[in-house]
Amino acid sequence: MHRRDILKGVTALGCSLAAHPLTTTMTFASVPGDARFVVIVLRGGMDGLGVLHPMNDPNLARMRPVLLRENAGDPLTDGFALHSALDPLRTLWAAGELAFAPAVSTPYRGQRSHFDGQDMLEAGTGMDVAPDALRGGWLNRMLSGLPGAESETAFAIGHEVPLILTGQNAISSWSPETRLDLTPQARLLLEHIYAGDPVFHAAASNAIDLAESLGVSTQIDSLGEQQMMMGEALEDTRSAAGPAKLAEFAANRLREETRIASFSLTGWDTHRNQLGGLRTALDRLGQAILTLRDGLGPVWEKTTVLAMTEFGRTVAENGNRGTDHGTGGTMLMAGGALRGGKLYGTWPGVAEADLLERRDLQPTDDVRRFAAWALRGSFGFDRAFLEQTVFPGVDLGEDPNLLRV
Amino acid sequence: MSAQLAARYGYGLSPQFDPPAGAAGWIDLLGAADPGLAFPGPDREAAIDAMTAFLEAIRLERRNNNAATRRARRNASRASLRFVFDGVRTALIRAAHVPAPLHDRLTEFWQDHFTVEVTPVRLRAWVPLMTANAIRPHVAGRFADMLKAVVTHPAMLLYxxxxxxxxxxxxxxxxxxxxxxxxxxxxxxxxxxxxxxxxxxxxxxxxxxxxxxxxxxxxxxxxxxxxxxxxxxxxxxxxxxxxxxxxxxxxxxxxxxxxxRHPATALHIARKLAVHFISDQPDPRLIADLAHSFRDSDGDLNVVTAVLIDHPLGQDSFGAKAKRPMDYILSGVRALAPPADRLTALSNTDLRNLFDRPMQAMGQTYRRAPGPDGWPEATEAWITPQGLAARIGWAMAAPVAFRRDLPDPREFVTTALGPLASEATKLAARAAETRWEGIGLVLSAPEFNRR
Incomplete structure (x- = not known):
């Protein structure tokens, strides 16, 4: 058969393909509300006490002889000092756009596993839910409460799609450097070969839609051009996972139709020589938050950013100037919508009797409770939806008044 | 069946070799010498020398930071990086030129089970040594021996x-x-x-x-x-x-x-093997049988892997798994079959563009798993819009760099997929306007990305 005839054959298949076209029409319906909500997942277990610590605490000085001496940090508020790597965020603090919940955790207890800990943080469930049942994340379930949510309403940014955004509701995911360049012919034939495989079909349709709406697709007509476009994308691969690129991409989306964005930052598992490792990780976090603020412009006023981790670390430093896996830790909040410039929650103290299992900071609050109140402030969800659907089993308790609204 | 088994336990079909016949053919390989060793791995002494020189260069630069010490440190860094790239070259050559690369697939599985990273840079040359000396010799041996070799390996002790x-x-x-x-x-x-x-x-x-x-x-x-x-x-x-x-x-x-030899270990390894090789949701009876064989054989991976390959519960789930990016690229190279000397001649820059960065774009930065638990298994974790776009980009643009004389797509669809090729993919291979696009379409097809 001649190629042209085959092509006609493919086109003739158009009728049946119409049942599952590779491109779905992207609709830009009016999205619910104005609020923007960003979750940065800090993978590896951020050392909350390294970020923010009580000053002049003899217990802490005894348990962290090296870490505390080498990084005292300057005072922030209420007798707490802030790691100097976050000094660039002090202007946000002064403007009431930065806050911390210094002694929170998920309900995860026991094995102190990063992976189970992150699963629980992202699933938003409690210990009563078997790990196998942790299907889907709370940011995805939350979309069920947003009438008019479209796939662009929520965006996962980076090479991975994090559990926190997976689930029943359609979301978008992309990595800042990714491109999709095809000849018209290849595009047509790809539609044909993906038609029979729902997973590939869905991924390819989304990829084509997104690449077009993001302006990262060109119609090419030669191998040379194809290679050039790939080369260009690959050139940017290294920096694509960097905090500035992720945050810049998020800000660009959030200025458009997107209301919810999430990406991850790694480098928090500081078992050894924490002074260097934590500084680098905090530099990157600070850079991400300032890039968001700068990129969002006026929309920053409507934005809440939560930076959450799977658990805190041991109060005592270990044998290698690092810290091991713990329980209670810090959540960082930022954004123009925030009632910031303060610490939220109760500080448990770090005297030996105050510690959990004589090693970890005792969490005094459920991190999900703050996340739930921030969602309520942003999108007006009712309590039942938050307590039963988004974070099943959480007790919202008293309103901490996180947002200005 | 042979094509399915080749996709699952090797890197798919090759124009150069017939796949082993049935499960028995693959099981026989477990008892035979590792054919990949025909293409030698890293030279331990040379790697250690390179790392020693690198550490010394770092020390000298710290003591006296000037243009000469900086240059010396950069050169020493590059010299130690060679061992990582050599590991990639060897993996590409073995994928293309070993008749049935079962040992390579098993090595990748166990490498992931015992994840280490090539960061920090000072320990990176240890990583290919761990793969070659602590993991590979034991993939059809005793689990306890592999565990001990890994737990006492500098790569793991440092990581x-x-x-x-x-x-x-x-x-x-x-x-x-x-x-x-x-x-x-x-x-x-x-x-x-x-x-x-x-x-x-x-x-x-x-x-x-x-x-x-x-x-x-x-x-x-x-x-x-x-x-x-x-x-x-x-x-x-x-x-x-x-x-x-x-x-x-x-x-x-x-x-x-x-x-x-703890029963919990038997169960844990059984589950991981079943999830990696068979299905994201394997039949519990398959896991139970694997765990049983692990306990009965005192962790003899020759026995356990044979049970896996031969198990009837594995036979109806071909295609249930998505190849991870490493598996995908190596399968592509096997199907393209570039001559070994072409692969040996790939420069570090070539490897960056054809392997390293594409792997990162597909979501699996080489030897830099996000944590010690290794890479995810679920199909949905890999076949994302951005991940699939990166695969398509590689499929279209990379093959011609591996071999300038690209095969005819109408033949390639058969040599690469055999009976796995769908009618739609065969039609696309015939309908493509150019060779490179036809090859790219075959390599983008779901059945080439699944196993």
Missing amino acids: LDQATAVGPNSPVGQRTGRGLNENLAREVLELHTLGVDGPYTQDDVRQLAELFTGLHADHSGFRFRPNMAEPGYETVLGVRYGAGPRARFSDIDAVLDDLA
Whole structure:
């Protein structure tokens, strides 16, 4: 058969393909509300006490002889000092756009596993839910409460799609450097070969839609051009996972139709020589938050950013100037919508009797409770939806008044 | 069936070799010599020399930072990076030119089970050595031997911070004030042996961390240093180790033997094998049979892997798994079959553009898993819009760099996929306007990305 005839054959298949076209029409319906909500997942277990610590605490000085001496940090508020790597965020603090919940955790207890800990943080469930049942994340379930949510309403940014955004509701995911360049012919034939495989079909349709709406697709007509476009994308691969690129991409989306964005930052598992490792990780976090603020412009006023981790670390430093896996830790909040410039929650103290299992900071609050109140402030969800659907089993308790609204 | 088995236990079909006949053909390979060794792996002495030189260059630059020391450090860094790229070259050559690369697929599975990273840069040349010397020789041997080889390997000791951990009451601990680090002990229990649902507590983690003190590594290799080891006995899962007056390596050997043959370990390994090779949701009876064979054979991976390959419950789920990016690229190279000398001649820059960066764009940065639990298994984790776009980009643009004389797509669809090719893919191969696009479409097809 001649190629042209085959092509006609493919086109003739158009009728049946119409049942599952590779491109779905992207609709830009009016999205619910104005609020923007960003979750940065800090993978590896951020050392909350390294970020923010009580000053002049003899217990802490005894348990962290090296870490505390080498990084005292300057005072922030209420007798707490802030790691100097976050000094660039002090202007946000002064403007009431930065806050911390210094002694929170998920309900995860026991094995102190990063992976189970992150699963629980992202699933938003409690210990009563078997790990196998942790299907889907709370940011995805939350979309069920947003009438008019479209796939662009929520965006996962980076090479991975994090559990926190997976689930029943359609979301978008992309990595800042990714491109999709095809000849018209290849595009047509790809539609044909993906038609029979729902997973590939869905991924390819989304990829084509997104690449077009993001302006990262060109119609090419030669191998040379194809290679050039790939080369260009690959050139940017290294920096694509960097905090500035992720945050810049998020800000660009959030200025458009997107209301919810999430990406991850790694480098928090500081078992050894924490002074260097934590500084680098905090530099990157600070850079991400300032890039968001700068990129969002006026929309920053409507934005809440939560930076959450799977658990805190041991109060005592270990044998290698690092810290091991713990329980209670810090959540960082930022954004123009925030009632910031303060610490939220109760500080448990770090005297030996105050510690959990004589090693970890005792969490005094459920991190999900703050996340739930921030969602309520942003999108007006009712309590039942938050307590039963988004974070099943959480007790919202008293309103901490996180947002200005 | 042969094509399906080749996709699952090798890197798919090759124009050069017929796949082994049926499950029995693959099982026979387990008892035979590793054919990949025809293409030699890294030279240990040369790698150690390169790392030693790199550390020395870092030291000199610190002491006297000028243009010459900076240049020397950069050159030494590049020299040590060569071992990582050589590992990639060898992987590409073996994928294309080993008749049935079962040992390579198994090595990748166990490498992921015992994840280490090529960062920080000072330890990167240890990583290919661990793959070649601690993992590969044992993929059809005893699990306990692999566990011990890995847990005493500098790559693992440095990656999970054991190399610098010290018993606080040991002579070195008393003199320096240094102490324990829980990292390796926790991951050995949680990831390498019992699994996170296994019967261990925080106290077992702590005790194992104490027992592991003395496991030391520096740039020249592994050493057991009794004067770093915590004195006295430790109790792990109710068993006492190290009751003698002096710390002995044999106590660590003993605890690793006990962990390797623990029923929870059998179950954990059985589940991981089934999830990796068969399906994201494997039949519980398959897991039970694998665990049973692991216990009965005292962790003989030759026996366990044979049960896996031959199991009837695995036969109806071909195509259930998505190839991960490494598996995908190696399958592509096997199907393209570039001559070995072309692969040997790929420069580091070529490898960056054809392998390293594409792997990152597809979501699996080479030897830099996000954590010690390795890479995800689920199809949905890989076949994302951005991940699939990166695969399509590679499929269209990379093949011509591996071989300028691209095959005819109408033949390629058969040599690459055989009976797995769908009618739609065959039609696309015929309808493509150019060779490169036809090849790209075949390599983008779902059946080429699944196994």
